[in-house]
Amino acid sequence: MKSHNLLLASLAGALMAAPLTLIADDEGNPPPEHSVSANIGVVSNYVWRGITQTDDKPAVQGGVDYSHSSGFYAGTWLSNVDFNLDEDNPSAEVDLYLGYTNSIVEDLTYSLKGIYYAYPGGQDLNFAELGGSLQYKWFKLGVDYTVYGENDEGLYDDGDWYFSGAFTYSDLPYGLGFGLRAGYTDFKNGEIPYEVLLGEETLVRTASADYWNYGASLTKDAGDFGTFSLNWDQNNGDDEIGYNNDPKFWVGWLKTF
Numbered sequence: 001m002k003s004h005n006l007l008l009a010s011l012a013g014a015l016m017a018a019p020l021t022l023i024a025d026d027e028g029n030p031p032p033e034h035s036v037s038a039n040i041g042v043v044s045n046y047v048w049r050g051i052t053q054t055d056d057k058p059a060v061q062g063g064v065d066y067s068h069s070s071g072f073y074a075g076t077w078l079s080n081v082d083f084n085l086d087e088d089n090p091s092a093e094v095d096l097y098l099g100y101t102n103s104i105v106e107d108l109t110y111s112l113k114g115i116y117y118a119y120p121g122g123q124d125l126n127f128a129e130l131g132g133s134l135q136y137k138w139f140k141l142g143v144d145y146t147v148y149g150e151n152d153e154g155l156y157d158d159g160d161w162y163f164s165g166a167f168t169y170s171d172l173p174y175g176l177g178f179g180l181r182a183g184y185t186d187f188k189n190g191e192i193p194y195e196v197l198l199g200e201e202t203l204v205r206t207a208s209a210d211y212w213n214y215g216a217s218l219t220k221d222a223g224d225f226g227t228f229s230l231n232w233d234q235n236n237g238d239d240e241i242g243y244n245n246d247p248k249f250w251v252g253w254l255k256t257f
Contacts, residue, residue: 030069034067034068036067037256038065039063040062041253047248050234053093054080060079063095071102074097074098074099075098076095078092081119083122091121093119097115098113100112109134110132111133111135127148127149129147140166143163144162153189155189160186160188161185163186164181176219177220183213183214187210190208191206191209194240207240211243213233213236214233215231217230226253231250231252
């Protein structure tokens, strides 16, 4: 990351399964005080905040979550990755996270979280974020702040912000669901130099690494067979500094136990 090449902006990711929400059963009995769940999934392209984490290749992913009836949760999540780096290119991402979620009033909930992104075998790639979100029915707004980063004075160092919004509706007929998402990444060290050849002269210019990402998903709940999804993601980052603006269409499958 210290090279300031924006291709390394794809170094991070966690499209984690949401923490398990404890609710009463059909007979009105209270939820268990402690609950543990696991999930496994396969995607044709692991895309995080509009950027591929697998060089447009498939990924196998999975995690384990613990939830307490108070709203506290913790877990870990893993995936293969490929950032196409010349040296110290990691092959795995391991996330550790914990948080707390609760209701303010009916249909209005908040969540606070902390997450550490680790890339074994990589160099100066690990970082940590603190975040919070507010959700009303189908609408969700969130903000994440990088509190620690190994890439000193580069991208995903401490001081970065990510602002996000989403709409999710899962009660369509035939077990279908639909979602929209968008986000904006504001890098603390976001001015990236690049070279431009003008005749026989080489000029050095700078461009901002900040960018928007947006996407949509169509899901199908297949019961015991899990959930299938058809997804689109894209970003508007500056291609002069390494962003790939092409739309990413990918499919996924997720099963929770």
